[in-house]
Amino acid sequence: MGKVNLVCSVNEKYLPLINVFLKSIEANSINTFDKIIIRCIGFDPDFSKINLNIIKIIDNKSLSKKKNMLSKEGEYINDTLLEGLKKSKIGIRAGRWLYSEEIAYCSNSKVLTINDTLQKYNLPVLYSDVDTIVKGNLNDLINYIKENDICVVEDEPYTQQHKGSKRLEGQNKLYQGGFISFNNNIKVKNFVKKWSDLVIKNYTDWDADEKYFYDVINENKLNVYNLDKTFKDEDLNMDSIVWSGAGTTKFCDDRYVKEYNKYR
Numbered sequence: 001m002g003k004v005n006l007v008c009s010v011n012e013k014y015l016p017l018i019n020v021f022l023k024s025i026e027a028n029s030i031n032t033f034d035k036i037i038i039r040c041i042g043f044d045p046d047f048s049k050i051n052l053n054i055i056k057i058i059d060n061k062s063l064s065k066k067k068n069m070l071s072k073e074g075e076y077i078n079d080t081l082l083e084g085l086k087k088s089k090i091g092i093r094a095g096r097w098l099y100s101e102e103i104a105y106c107s108n109s110k111v112l113t114i115n116d117t118l119q120k121y122n123l124p125v126l127y128s129d130v131d132t133i134v135k136g137n138l139n140d141l142i143n144y145i146k147e148n149d150i151c152v153v154e155d156e157p158y159t160q161q162h163k164g165s166k167r168l169e170g171q172n173k174l175y176q177g178g179f180i181s182f183n184n185n186i187k188v189k190n191f192v193k194k195w196s197d198l199v200i201k202n203y204t205d206w207d208a209d210e211k212y213f214y215d216v217i218n219e220n221k222l223n224v225y226n227l228d229k230t231f232k233d234e235d236l237n238m239d240s241i242v243w244s245g246a247g248t249t250k251f252c253d254d255r256y257v258k259e260y261n262k263y264r
Contacts (some may be wrong), residue, residue: 004032004124004145004264007113009039011106016264017094017250018130022050023263025111029138034123039113041106049136057113063102070098088123088251090120090260104206111196114182118189129178130246132232133259145181148225149188150217152180153232171214175224178244180233191220 007026010018018038025032029187030051038047039057110127113139124145144151155174182188198212205211217224233240236255249256 006033006036009110011041012043020263021130024134032138065102067098067100084178089257099206107171108203111199115192120155124183127182131250133243136241149222150227154226
């Protein structure tokens with residue numbers, strides 16, 4: 001078994017996506033992870049047919065599913081109105097503009113799982129969004145994770161991607177937080193604990209995890225390693241190890257849909 005634990009969060013709507021994610025790991029990188037710890041929001045899925053060491057955290061927190069919320073900064077789920085109108089090709093309706101308390105908690109509760117897993121097990125943690133598809137073996141990633149405090153793909157500069165938003169203005173670097181590792185040492189655990197405390201106090205704000213990540217990391221001297229884009233590729237290049245279904249990609253892009261259907 002591997003020397004890293006994988007964590008993720010899912011609600012019932014995204015069960016088809018996490019099944020594809022897990023099956024892609026089983027097919028292409030079965031020995032990479034010691035445990036896969038999944039926070040299941042409001043339901044108890046059956047993963048018994050998947051040959052991985054899966055631990056479920058059944059989280060039945062009372063949460064509204066009514067989509068009537070914007071972020072504190074007035075941000076929509078999608079960058080533009082047209083993004084929210086794209087038709088899904090995988091049978092799951094794409095998010096449009098507003099979000100629910102459940103959606104926000106499903107996103108933000110990952111900090112609880114990361115923190116608890118670092119505290120409980122003496123192993124590094126990799127967090128991944130469940131719209132990820134693993135196309136190759138991830139074992140080469142383990143050395144990067146062990147040698148650095150945090151591993152993550154650096155994102156485009158603020159000026160290139162946040163059309164008018166003030167949410168992350170002033171940050172020197174941005175990261176793609178949907179695939180990010182945390183080493184298991186005192187510095188990192190202290191960082192994650194503070195980050196988690198801030199996010200959970202504001203869990204109804206769907207981008208709280210991102211906002212407070214930068215607030216806290218700027219206060220800590222952590223080694224952040226910039227992973228190669230092949231470990232989280234939103235452009236879906238064929239030679240990449242990991243594809244990310246960021247935004248509406250997972251619902252609409254023909255390349256993603258074709259790869260997704262391999263593991264359904």
